[in-house]
Amino acid sequence: MLNKIKRILIELGGIHRFVMRFFRELVRPPYEFKEIIKQCYEVGWKSLPLISLTGFITGIVFTNQSRPSLAEFGATSWLPALISIAIIRALAPLVTALIASGKVGSQIGAELGSMKVTEQIDAMEVSGTNPFKFLVVSRVLATTITIPILSLYTACVGLLGAYLSVNQHESTSFVVYFSQVFEAVSYLDIFSLVLKAVVFGYTIGIVGCYQGYNSSKGTEGVGKAANWAVVMSMFLIFVEEILIVQIIQGMRT
Amino acid sequence: MVNEREHIDQHTKVITVKGVSKSFGDLDVLRGVDLHLFKGENLVVLGRSGTGKSVLIKLISGLLKPDTGTIEVLGEPVDELDEKALQLLRLKIGFSFQSSALYDSMTVRENLEFPLVRNKRHLSRNEINSEVEDVLDAVGLLHTIGQMPSELSGGQRKRIGIARTLILRPEIMLYDEPTAGLDPITCIEINGLINEVQEKYKTSSIIITHDLACAKSVGDRIVMLLDGSFERGGSFDEIFDTNDERVKPFYDYNFII
Numbered sequence: 233m234l235n236k237i238k239r240i241l242i243e244l245g246g247i248h249r250f251v252m253r254f255f256r257e258l259v260r261p262p263y264e265f266k267e268i269i270k271q272c273y274e275v276g277w278k279s280l281p282l283i284s285l286t287g288f289i290t291g292i293v294f295t296n297q298s299r300p301s302l303a304e305f306g307a308t309s310w311l312p313a314l315i316s317i318a319i320i321r322a323l324a325p326l327v328t329a330l331i332a333s334g335k336v337g338s339q340i341g342a343e344l345g346s347m348k349v350t351e352q353i354d355a356m357e358v359s360g361t362n363p364f365k366f367l368v369v370s371r372v373l374a375t376t377i378t379i380p381i382l383s384l385y386t387a388c389v390g391l392l393g394a395y396l397s398v399n400q401h402e403s404t405s406f407v408v409y410f411s412q413v414f415e416a417v418s419y420l421d422i423f424s425l426v427l428k429a430v431v432f433g434y435t436i437g438i439v440g441c442y443q444g445y446n447s448s449k450g451t452e453g454v455g456k457a458a459n460w461a462v463v464m465s466m467f468l469i470f471v472e473e474i475l476i477v478q479i480i481q482g483m484r485t
Numbered sequence: 486m487v488n489e490r491e492h493i494d495q496h497t498k499v500i501t502v503k504g505v506s507k508s509f510g511d512l513d514v515l516r517g518v519d520l521h522l523f524k525g526e527n528l529v530v531l532g533r534s535g536t537g538k539s540v541l542i543k544l545i546s547g548l549l550k551p552d553t554g555t556i557e558v559l560g561e562p563v564d565e566l567d568e569k570a571l572q573l574l575r576l577k578i579g580f581s582f583q584s585s586a587l588y589d590s591m592t593v594r595e596n597l598e599f600p601l602v603r604n605k606r607h608l609s610r611n612e613i614n615s616e617v618e619d620v621l622d623a624v625g626l627l628h629t630i631g632q633m634p635s636e637l638s639g640g641q642r643k644r645i646g647i648a649r650t651l652i653l654r655p656e657i658m659l660y661d662e663p664t665a666g667l668d669p670i671t672c673i674e675i676n677g678l679i680n681e682v683q684e685k686y687k688t689s690s691i692i693i694t695h696d697l698a699c700a701k702s703v704g705d706r707i708v709m710l711l712d713g714s715f716e717r718g719g720s721f722d723e724i725f726d727t728n729d730e731r732v733k734p735f736y737d738y739n740f741i742i
């Protein structure tokens with residue numbers, strides 16, 4: 233356990249340098265638009281089925297679990313407000329990010345890792361293409377752009393799932409449900425959702441790329457890269473979640 | 486001492502390596518290496534596994550930086566160039582990797598197009614297609630154009646890798662163990678290919694290998710990397726006219742057993 237924490241701290245130093253290089257390469261032309269769009273498709277579109285399912289189920293389960301507590305006070309009419317705040321402020325970005333770090337982060341780590349150990353990254357470099365820009369910058373931008381969009385989508389799907397449950401038990405109509413949902417949610421909540429998702433998306437991309445790009449020789453290195461991409465990005469996502477919530481709370485008052 | 490072949494221009498050095506050392510942590514891999522390559526020459530580098538042969542050509546192509554010493558390629562100091570100048574220089578150097586290093590998410594055609602599309606943006610679709618077919622034909626693998634690298638054999642991958650470097654018409658070719666792990670017939674084909682490339686595209690080449698048959702059939706001159714530097718150099722017969730215990734086994738293993 234102690235070893236793991238030490239490893240994480242050492243990695244953070246390496247990630248810091250990697251991040252600096254990312255910003256240097258990001259602003260310098262040429263820009264790899266085609267590759268960025270391709271990666272957005274890879275990250276966003278291919279995660280849709282899993283995200284849809286998870287978002288929907290989260291909405292239903294959360295509603296069903298919250299109902300008894302509210303029912304004790306005879307306050308089940310507050311359900312839509314409670315659900316919408318929970319989903320938009322906390323659940324949607326977090327669930328999306330955790331799923332994406334498992335699916336997308338590990339995939340990026342494994343892909344770049346195997347390119348590294350089979351010398352494909354070197355081959356790219358000697359044939360006149362900057363591999364950092366082509367592989368890393370495009371992937372990090374793709375996750376930073378798509379995770380917020382996916383999070384908003386997850387929120388919608390989650391609210392729909394919750395509606396199914398509310399409609400069944402409290403027979404609230406669609407219109408009433410959503411007007412209550414939107415009444416409870418402020419612009420700041422939406423802003424915080426997007427802000428978190430941007431930070432999470434960036435984290436997933438940069439950690440996955442960092443692990444893959446620096447993976448050690450051999451197929452074992454590729455497995456480790458994928459594994460560490462998930463462990464590190466989940467760890468960082470929780471830390472960032474706590475920090476951002478503090479900041480947003482400060483803005484609320 | 487050099488095989489006098491007419492294609493070698495003994496007055497022009499395309500690569501000059503002087504006093505180059507390289508260590509990784511505590512491991513001193515290269516200790517003061519001197520090396521030169523004449524225009525049009527095929528230079529073979531022999532050496533045991535782990536002596537730093539791959540490191541040497543990675544230094545030459547600027548993938549690694551030397552700790553000390555200088556490396557000049559086509560008159561330019563590789564270790565001092567900025568990124569842009571290095572990229573331009575690299576277009577004149579073809580690097581055939583030990584592991585072939587084909588992009589495994591792309592088809593053979595896309596692999597070959599990659600360097601072209603990215604470096605020569607003015608080319609039309611037709612020009613690109615004909616270039617691709619041209620080099621693929623030169624390595625005798627035109628029929629694999631639509632396949633993925635995972636569907637190819639090791640020898641085919643090696644040849645596609647060589648084709649991918651040829652497509653930019655390099656002046657210098659660096660081959661890292663082109664025949665390692667291949668059957669004798671495929672080895673002979675690869676050796677033939679290296680010689681053909683040299684004749685057709687007028688390249689100067691460094692060929693790294695353990696395979697003496699390869700060394701003998703393609704090498705104009707041979708140098709041997711021993712304990713971090715080049716101690717022996719010359720023609721095939723000169724190299725092995727010795728009782729040095731570090732050199733003899735290479736010959737014995739390949740020709741006596």
Ligand SMILES: Nc1ncnc2c1ncn2[C@@H]1O[C@H](COP(=O)(O)OP(=O)(O)OP(=O)(O)O)[C@@H](O)[C@H]1O
Nearest residue numbers: 509512514532533534535536537538539540541583
């Ligand atoms: N990037 C690197 N980081 C750390 N050590 C390295 C690196 N590249 C090479 N080495 C070490 O340098 C030594 C020489 O490696 P190199 O790949 O050049 O050997 P080689 O002569 O090509 O051997 P082989 O014939 O097996 O390919 C090895 O011990 C290797 O572990």
Ligand SMILES: [Mg+2]
Nearest residue numbers: 538539583661
């Ligand atoms: Mg090697």
